[in-house]
Structures are given as structure tokens and as C-alpha cells.
Amino acid sequence: MKTADTTRLRVLLAGVASLILTIGLARFAYTPLLPVMREQAGLSYLAGGWLAAANYGGYIAGALIAAVTGDMARKFVYYRWGLVAGVLSTAAMGLTDDVWLWALLRFIGGMSSSAGMLLASGLVLNWLMRQHQKPVLGLHFTGLGLGIAVSGLSAGAVAQLAWSQQWLALGVLGLVFFLPAWAWMPRPGDVAPAGAAATAPLAVAEARAPSRQWLSLLMATYFCAGFGYVVSATFIVDIVEKMPLMAGRGPLVWIVIGLAAVPSSLLWDRIAGALGQVPALLLAYALQIVSIVLPAVSGAPFWNLASAVLYGGTFAGIVSLTLALIGRRYPDNPSKAMARLTLSYGAAQVIAPAMTGAVATSTGSYAGALWATAAVMLVGMGLLVALRRVERGA
Helix, strand or coil: CCHHHHHHHHHHHHHHHHHHHHHHHCCCCHHHHHHHHHHHCCCCHHHHHHHHHHHHHHHHHHHHHHHHCCCHHHHHHHHHHHHHHHHHHHHHHHHCCCHHHHHHHHHHHHHHHHHHHHHHHHHHHHHHHHCCCCCCCHHHHHHHHHHHHHHHHHHHHCCCCCHHHHHHHHHHHHHHHHHHHHHCCCCCCCCCHHHHHHCCCCCHHHHCCCCHHHHHHHHHHHHHHHHHHHHHHHHHHHHHHCCCCCCCCHHHHHHHHHHHHCCHHHHHHHHHHHHCHHHHHHHHHHHHHHHHHHHHHCCCHHHHHHHHHHHHHHHHHHHHHHHHHHHHHCCCCHHHHHHHHHHHHHHHHHHHHHHHHHHHHHHCCCHHHHHHHHHHHHHHHHHHHHHHHHHHHC
């Protein structure tokens, strides 16, 4: 393999490793470990929801820092801080049983996840543009699905340990991904004009800034998407573990979600190319509603595995399609508009887990929260239809 090809592969693998560490472990290891924490550490439904909300609150804080920091050199420093925070916040969960310290650690873990999701993607993109290569991040974002799969596989591998030892083990595992994420991510530099020219093609019609109504509708529908995404992402393992026929299969469901998510962004790009972005989003929302409702209506293994495939195959596609939609409307400076969308999506990720924990506490079941989440996603589909009408009118 040529030296240039080897360097490119290392840079992309650094991005993937950062996502596996900061998203798969620091953020989502909580999902497969939630049932054992409730059983062994006495974590209540309500506290479980608030810990998830704290994690997503940390993500919003990290996203805000990333959005207001224009200096790429400073973003590189924050990226490395995020990697360290990802390892330490994961391992430290096993060193205390104080719910307030857990909340703080989940908040820090949420902040670290922005390092992989936002900062690493920007650093990888910066390097690709400096090397005059096509600025595509499809391989980078496979780290989302791989991170979920890794968290599920590793949780299953340490399932015989006590809950505290499981967290410590996952923190040690994080070091495996910390090393390439730290060592192989290059420092940022100025992008040469030739690199910028290589990225120029964008539809002129889409470059026109949209109306305030269009942007408001997109933000509202993305809020609904965040609601639909986070309830399953946080509670699906605990949900299926409570089913008699699915007991012990929670980690398997989580692994299936991750594996289904790996190719989903590339798949939805093709669907959008055939149908258009808004129709593709409508289809993705509809399929995700099905994935949310299935665990509420059936405890059968087949239908819950089908739910996992549908969920894993849609959530990453919804994110990528929505960001592509807004990015094409603001080609000169998409980061500000994307930051606003991130806040909308993130707000739902704070509200929904807290709501889910409260509903589960009062009813003893997650079913009500799943139906409420499906209703919010249905509202999101209605908003997408309105968005499409606004586009046609314009």
C-alpha cells in the first residue's frame, strides 16, 4: 500500500476509533449496562432517566463549545481532552454508587461524545481537504454503528462481573480505541484553495438561503427525530430484558442495532438520490415509528429483532439526510445552521429520557413512553409534509 494511502487510512481509522470510544463507550455503554445497574446498584427508573438526560445535556454543552470555537487548533486540543474524558468518565462510573456523581460522570461522558461526533469529523474533513481529496465522511460515520456494536459485545463479554467491574472493564477497553484516536488524528492546517475548489460542486438552486418558515419546520421535525432516536437508544436493552421471551437477549438486540446502523447512511444517501431527500426522510421516519411500536405490542423475539434492525437502519440515516439538507442550503457557512439543528435535536435528547423515566416509574412499564414517542415521530412526519409544501411553494 502506498504511503499516502496508508496515511489516509490511519486518519479515517482515527475518526472511527474516536466515535467508538466517545459514542459507543462513553455515551452508549450505559444502555446495555442499565439493566444490571437497576438490579445490582439499586438504580430506579426515574434516576435512570435523569442520568440519561444528564448525558445528553453534556452532549449539548460539548456541541455549543464546538459551535462557538472557530479556531481549528483549539478544536484539536478540545478533541484530545474529549478522548481523555471518554476513558475516565466510563471507568469512573464503577468507582462510586452516588447518583449525583453518576450524573456528573454521565454529563462529562456526554461532553466527550461531541469530540467524536463533531470535532473529529471536522478534523478528518480538514485533513481530506488539505490533501485535495474528496471530503466524504461515510467511512468516518460507520463508527456510530460500530460503537454501538462494540458496547453491546463488550457488555456481553463482561456480563458475569459485578456492575462496577463492568464499568471499569469498559474503561480499560476504551484505551484500545484511545490510542489510535490520539496518535493518528493529524493536527489541523489551512485548506489550500485547490482543496476548496475540489469541494465546490453544489446545486445552485439549493444554495439559496431558505425562508424562516422552512428553517423553523426543519428544526421542529429534527426535534421530533431526536425524541424518536433517544428513547430507543437509551432504554431498548432494559425494555427487552423485561420481556419473558427476551430475557438475557438485551445485549444481542443492542449489537443488532449497531450492525444495522453501520451501512445505513450510505443506503439512505442512495434512497434520497432516487426519491428526493424529504420523501426519503418521510420513509425513514415511518420505519422508525414501526421500530418504536413493535416492542410495545409484542414480546416475541422475531419482532423485537426486526425492531432493532429497523431502528439501527434508520436513525443514522435521518441524521445524515437532515444535515445534508441544511448543509446544501448554507454552502458558504453551514456550521451555524447545523449548530442550531444540533440544539434542537439535543433538546429532545434531554427531555425524552426524563419523560421516559417518569412514565416508567408511574406505570411500571416502558410501553406508555414508547407510544408517546411514536406519536411525536408522527408529528415529525406531518412537519416534513409541511416542509415539502413550503419547498414546492418556493
